[in-house]
Amino acid sequence: MGCATKNAKVVAISLGSLQRLIALKAVPHSAVPLIITTMGDCINQGVDIQLRILQTLLSLITNFPAVHGQLLGDALLLCFKLQESRIAVVSSTAAATLRQLVMFVVDKVVDEDRRDELTESAKIEAVLPNGATTKLGPSAHDAYAVFEDLCLLANSEHPRFLKLETLRKTFALELIESVLTNYHDLFRKHDELLLLLQHHLCPLVHKSLSDRPNFPLTLRCTRVVFLLLKQFSSELKTESEVFLMLLIRIVGAESGDAEPADTAQGNPVRPLWMRVLAMEIMRGLCSDAELVRSIWDRYDAEDGGSKVFTSLITALKRLVTERPALLGVGQQMFGVGVSTHPSSSADGAYALDVGGMAGMVASAASATVSGVANMMTTEAGLSVQTSAMKLQCIDQLDKADSPPIPESYLYLLGVQCLVALCEGFATFTAPLYNSIMVQKPRTAGEPVIRAPPALDLSTLPQDDPVTRQLQTVHDMVESGWPALLAALSFLISTNLSDELFVDVLASYQALTTVSGMLGLTTPRDAFFTSLARLAIPTRVVSSIDSYAHAEPSTPRTAASAISETFGLPGGSTQPPGLSERNMACLKVLVASAMFLAGSLGPSWFDILEALQNADYVLTMKGARPPVNKRNTIGPGAGSLPPSRSVSSNAPATGSSGTAPQPPPSPRHPLLADLDPDSLQHSIQRLFDASKNLEDSAFCDFVKALCKLSGAMIGMQSDTLEGTDDSVEEPAAGSNALLSPTAEPAHRRRVSGIHLPRTLRSGDFGIGKLGGVAMLNIHRLIYRSPDVAWDPITGHLLSVVRHHHAPPTIRIQAARVLDDILVVVPRNITSSTELQPVVQRRVLNVLASQVIPPDSSALAGSNTTIELRKMGLETLHQILQSSGHTLVVGWETIFEMLGSVCKAAPPPSGSVTPITSPTVQNLGKNRPPPLSYLTEKSYTSLVKIAFQSLTLVCDSLSSLSPDHLRLCISTLGQFGRQADTNIALTAAESLLWGVSDSIQAKRRDEDKEPEYSALWMFLLLEVLGLCTDARPEVRVGAIQTLFRTLQLYGATLSLETWDECIWKVTFPLLDSITASIRRSSSMESGDEAGSATPAADLQWDESKILALQSIGSIFHDFLTTKIMRLDSFTKAWEVFVGHIQDSWLHDNRTITASALRCLEKAIKACSVAEDLKTRTMEALEIAWRACDEMGATVAEREASSPGVKSPTLTGSAVKPLTQESLMAYVDVIRCTRGIARQLEDREWQLERLTRLMTILKGVLTYPSSPDFRPDIDALNPVQAVVMEAVDSIELTAQGVISLVLRDLSEYATLPFLAAFDAQTPLPSGLPSGSKVSRTAPSRVTYIALSKKTMPLLVDLFLRFKDDAAIYADGTVETIFAAYSIPIKLKYECPAPSKFGKDQPLWKTATTSFLRIVRECGDQMRKLRERIPDERVEGVWRQVVDTFRGAILADCSAVEQFPLDVQEAEENFDLSLIASLEIDVVPYLGEASVPDYIVSQLARVLHQGSRLRTVDEDLPPSPSSLPDVPLPRGVKKTHEKRPSKDTDKVEKFGDGYIGTGTTALGHFLPRERFSYWCFDLLFLICSDTSQDQISARRRIAALSIPSLLERCRMTLVGYVADESLRGNLPFPRAREEELLYVLRKLLALKLWPGTLWAALSDSPSKYASEQPAIDQTLTPSALISDAVKRSTKAHLFHFYPILCEIVAIPRKPPTAWVMTGGHRMSAESRNTSGEDASDGHAVELDARTLVKDCLKEVGRELGVGH
Secondary structure (H helix, E strand, C coil): CCHHHCCHHHHHHHHHHHHHHHHCCCCCHHHHHHHHHHHHHCCCCCHHHHHHHHHHHHHHHHHCCCCCHHHHHHHHHHHHHHHCCCCHHHHHHHHHHHHHHHHHHHHHHHHHHHHCCCCHHHCEEEECCCCCEEEECHHHHHHHHHHHHHHHHHCCCCCCCCCCCCCCHHHHHHHHHHHHHHHHHHHHHCHHHHHHHHHHHHHHHHHHHHCCCCHHHHHHHHHHHHHHHHHHCCCCHHHHHHHHHHHHHHHCHHHCCCCHHHEECCEECCCHHHHHHHHHHHHHHHHCHHHHHHHHHHHHCCCCCCCHHHHHHHHHHHHHCCCHHHHCCCHHHHCECCCCCHHHCCCHHHHCCCCCCCCCCHHHHHHHHHHHHHHCCCCCCECHHHHCCCCCHHHCCCCCCCCCCCCCHHHHHHHHHHHHHHHHHHHHHHHHHHHHHHCCCCCCCCCCCCECCCCCHHHCCCCCHHHHHHHHHHHHHHHHHHHHHHHHHHHHCCCECHHHHHHHHHHHHHHHHHHHHCCCHHHHHHHHHHHHHHHCCHHHHHHHHHHHHCCCCCCCCHHHHHHHHCCCCCCCCCCCECCHHHHHHHHHHHHHHHHCHHHCHHHHHHHHHHHHHHHHHHCCCCCCCCCCCCCCCCCCCCCCCCCCCCCCCCCCCCCCCCCCCCCCCCCCHHHCCCCHHHHHHHHHHHHHHHHHECHHHHHHHHHHHHHHHHHHHHHHHHHHCCCCCCCCCCCCCCCCCCHHHCCHHHCCCCCCCCHHHHHHHCCHHHHHHHHHHHHCHHHHHHCCCCCCHHHHHHHHHHHHCCCCCCHHHHHHHHHHHHHHHHHHHHCCCCCCCHHHHHHHHHHHHHHHHHCCCCCHHHHCCHHHHHHHHHHHHHHHHHHHHHHHHCCCCHHHHHHHHHHCCCCCCCCCCCCCCCCCHHHHHHHCCCCCCCHHHHCHHHHHHHHHHHHHHHHHHHCHHHCCHHHHHHHHHHHHHHHCCCCHHHHHHHHHHHHHHHHHHHHHHHCCHHHHHHHHHHHHHHHHHHHHHCCCCCHHHHHHHHHHHHHHHHHHHHHCCHHHHHHHHHHHHHHHHHHHHHHHHHHHHHHHHCCCCCCCHHHHHHHHHHHHHHHHHHHHHHHHHCCCCHHHCCCHHHHHHHHHHHHHHHHHHCCHHHHHHHHHHHHHHHHHCCCCHHHHHHHHHHHHHHHHHHHHHHHHHHHHHHHCCCCCCCCCCCCCCCCCCHHHHHHHHHHHHHHHHHHHHHHCCCCCHHHHHHHHHHHHHHHCCCCCCCCCCCCCCCCHHHHHHHHHHHCCCCCCCCHHHHHHHHHHHHHHHHHHCCEEEEEECCCCCCCCCCCCCEEEEEECCHHHHHHHHHHHHHHHHHCCCCHHHHHCCHHHHHHHHHHHHHHHHHHCCCCCCCCCCCCHHHHHHHHHHHHHHHHHHHHHHCHHHCCHHHHHHHHHHHHHHHHHHHHCCCHHHHHCCHHHHHHHHHHHHHHHHHHHHHHHHHHCCCCCCHHHHHHHHHHHHHHCCCEECCCCCCCCHHHCCCCCCCCCCHHHHCCCCCCCCCCCCCCCCCCCCCCCCCCCEECCCHHHHHHHHHHHHHHHECCCCCCHHHHHHHHHHHHHHHHHHHHHHHHHHHHHHHHHCCCCCCHHHHHHHHHHHHHHHHCCECCCHHHHHHCCCHHHHCCCCCCCCCCCCHHHHHHHHHHCCCCHHHHHCHHHHHHHHCCCCCCCEEEEECCCCCCCHHHHHHCCCCCCCCCEEEEEHHHHHHHHHHHHHHHHCCCC
């Protein structure tokens, strides 16, 4: 009622009251329509009323939610009407109230939906825009109706619910925006509302945006579009697509994407503000990462989709690259110290195109070319401060026209869109990646994942929305990355503010990491590559070299000075380096790489390459390398220490033209810590982070690092090959070792790092690889080798063995490798199954470094040697620190150690034929002369390796048998090396230690066979060293060999002993012998004497040592071990064969030792019963050998017994020394001695005969170079021979004969075999080696003879009763031996040099007479057992010996003093006495032939001669007839007269002949002649009355000699006297005549003696003659009778006696003793004179002749 009054005050009060009532809910619902109507009536009142109406309406509607339908419409209509008021306050208040009411209307729908209490009948039917009908709740219907009308009104259509004609489009759109902003969720729940959006709002907005731009309307439409896109893109899929494409077209309008209808004359119709609005909401959309993903899912994901996202990215990229000139150029991105003028680059565009990626538009490039210089001085560029608007355009709802917009604002929005997109990717992906890959649930013990791999979406649950979302991001990045990269790479090189630069760089980082996290390798790699180019500009790297090479002393030109003064880009005064932004990019590169480390895979290569270049730039020094190096370009990077700070003074502002900025606020983290040291530390942290990588990722990382290094080294080696003097290796071989360099495609563009620098400093890759390996030692050990071990060690090895790589880099690789190899064994946990595997790996790799390549040409270079040396030093370190833990790989260690040993080539030169193939094989191992001593490199290698080997030998207990075997072989190789000290240590000390170790292990019974075999192997190895060319090594090895045998021999099994014998001892002798023979053959084949005598002597000494050692072994172990071997006999044969071989072929210094060795072995032969058979076999073999060896001396002796033959022609046997001969005889004695102990009997005669032959050969051996004096005493050889003879048991049949015969021969040696020996002066040379000055030395055998002659007597007297010695001619031999000195007499050699021994002939005579004394009687006793011819032989020899004694030349005695002469003569009297007593009584026996008796008579006949007329032929034994006759010719010679004494042919021959006045030559020893004459008279007389028949026979056979002897005296006197006249005869002749006449007068023959002598058979008729033939004529009868007379001799001389008596001159006279001192003992007593009155009487010849004639008369019976 109050309202109806129309009174303003009343209405106001009324409305106020209504408002309170409504607020207090005191008004019933039924009154609401009335209230509304009332207010409608008051609407035209004043402003206050209108405002109060608005308040009341608001209160009414909000307090009465049940107001629906038309009532609500009416209420709203009031507001709409008031909103159209021209009064601003009313209009704005109404607009606000409307907003609230519309919000409330919609809010009631939310409440209604929440309560959900409506019944179907309460719902209101509504017709939907698509024609369908639906039932809606009251509130929903209200909201539907209101919103529909708003859309219709905004589209200038008639509303259906509100009764409004028109509504401002802007206000309608604002209301729509408010509803959508606040209730978008409700719209999604109500399809009817969505239909409104679809059918009314979307076409409206699209139409408005497509129409001519109107800023307020377009602004609001754009805002609605933003809401639609942001909130309803999924519900309004098609509409969203249309809006998005529209926006994209608007954004890209200037790029020419606008539709033709929208363009006129090529200019866009859409103003800048519209593009800005589009970009601003685009920025909002891009910031909604989820929306962006949904856009992709809806439009781009499907094949036939409209590719909205792709178009958006492209549009943004085109937008930001539209106007490069506006954005400027970021000078910092070029680096510092680098010229940026286009002319300084080969490609002007390249100065800007830092990214170098596809997608840059041509216009940008052209703009760059044309405007670079201008851009440097303008303020072009982007920054938030200068480019942004204070209030963004889209929020300026109050503006009727567009506000002023900065020209670069659009591009700033573009940058922010791109940044938002990139951040959206990252912020979505990173947390998911973190939760899935890093923080995933782990099992117990599973390590924390610090460097996860990329996401593999296929492994995630496909139904999971997260998976789908990730897949979406994956696809978006995969699709959009080229455009994003192009845009970002362009932007980052423009003149951005720090803030924007950081944003762009963060986008780079985001995209890089997202690509990496999602496994998009191509985009990730592209971003990394771009970052690398941004971080390390190519021009900086290439400029470093030219800067380093610039000549500082070059005078500056005026122009250059000006350009520097004004800062123009002419020449840079600063060293090339990285700007702050470069380093920020590098920082991001490193951070991204570290974040993605687990998934980079092969892409590591490019990253590492970039880091290498960065390291090169950051550590570059301004040092100028030598200018003369030709190799100035080439990739590579060194690890030089950092020098000056790079670019610290570079401007940090957007461009060089900007004004200095105020003090900076705290900088963004990306721009912090940008100094070289920090960056290098971050780079290092990246490498350090390798320890966090999973195995597969680590493997990729390492492989990339290796590949980089390989590429660098390959390029370096290509550049260097054949040009750089420092590369020593020949240009042979290939780069195949380095896999990255195998194909030319791998020749990377890297950047041109100066090569010689890296040659000095090493390779970046290798250096880092070493550090990575050290951090990942456990990975190297405990992971599969293909993860870390194989790539790292494989690469380092390939570098080490890459012969064309620079030596410095090869050595660097070796150092790194060796460091790894030393550390790894220390870090292995012992007693795990990995320990042996890893150790083997380590050693195999080390072996590849140490063991040289097959190509010998490359193996000898200095670098290769140095590398091998380093490897060996590493091995030494490993052994020192970890040797005790090594469980495998010993074979590799030994192979390494052995590889330094130079193999000895087989010796050249002719080799003497060798019987044993074993000898040849062993001989091949003999090292050549040490010609390689000069190779210092090898020597150093050997020394280093030997230290390791010594270490190994200190821990032998841990080695298995196989390893010990290798150890032994390796020691053997070292024993053959040039370094004598090493060889000696190996041969003696170390091998001895190994032997001890093996023997210690042999004590375990189970292992005994194995270690015995091993020990044998050791012995064989030592054996190999026993023939080393160096005597010291040889001696050491031989000593070691036998010392160990001696020490452990007792513990060895028989099998081992068998091997020792056959594989060690004999081959040792074989090989040394072969070497000696080879040496001697070379010497003989080379006239210059290539083999030095000293070397030969040393070889001889080695063999002597070997023989002595073998002798000791045999001596010690023969009976306990060796003889018990099955092969003993054969072994013994071989052993003895070696001794024989030495005897025949070796230098004689060796021979004696060889024989002593055999002697030692024989002495050791056991006499034990169980070994008796074997011992006998051994002795038999020894004897056979002695027999064969004896041939050397025996045959020589047989061929030339008395001939001095220093060398035997046709024989290669070297002269035997006395020592050798002694040893030989000792061997024989020893053999005999053991044999006699065993068998207790003497050898067989046949063997003894051979023994004596050999001994005789030894005695008479003529060629020894070292004879010793043998006059006063026996020399050693003679003494030992005599001892051997003395030891013979003589009792066996024939033995005594054998011994006596040989001893007889020994006795003759001084006279038959003495010779002058050519003894070399003591010069140290072996005999026969060269002709040398000699000193004569005579081998006399005198002492031997002095010993032998009495010995013969003793032996004979012992065995005189043995008929055999007579029967076999032994006695004859003895007599023949004695006869020689007896015959020589004074011509015998002196018996002593210093003593006063009896002359040899006297010794012989005495001995001879002693035997003769016994001989006759014994032969008579044993007559039956002695053959006649032997009796004949004995007596013939006896008579011959006496003949020699009697007729010996005694002229020398005349020089003696008289008393000595007399003593000598008296000594010889014993001969005559022996003849008379011991010989004559037995000669008459029938068994003695006539010629022997006649011979004796003739001997006495000759012996009795006092003078000789023939001066030219003195009566010496040599001129006398050879009396002994051969056996069997006795009969024919019986009657043959000698030339001296013819047979008495005619009885009483008185022929005188012609005389002479010559005095003739009187022989000395007149007394002895008369003694012979006496004996001759005696044996012809009948004085002796015993054995009458024998004596008569002797007389009959001797009387012719006596008569002839007397006739000579008588006839000579008669013949000479007639010539001499009164000239007196010499005394001797007168005495002789008187003596003959006296003896003839006194002689009384046996009856018939002369008759028998004149008969045909004196022996036959000696005792009994036939009766006188009475028929003879008287004269013949008388003649026959007187021949039988006892005085027949006087009848025979009757004519001569008559001549003497008729001589007119005074006959000779003499006073003689009647006793006749010259008579023999028996004749004195039987002479006709009275012997008792020995007084002197004077006799004359005539008186004596008269007496004889009277005696004849008396015999005829005519005298008294």
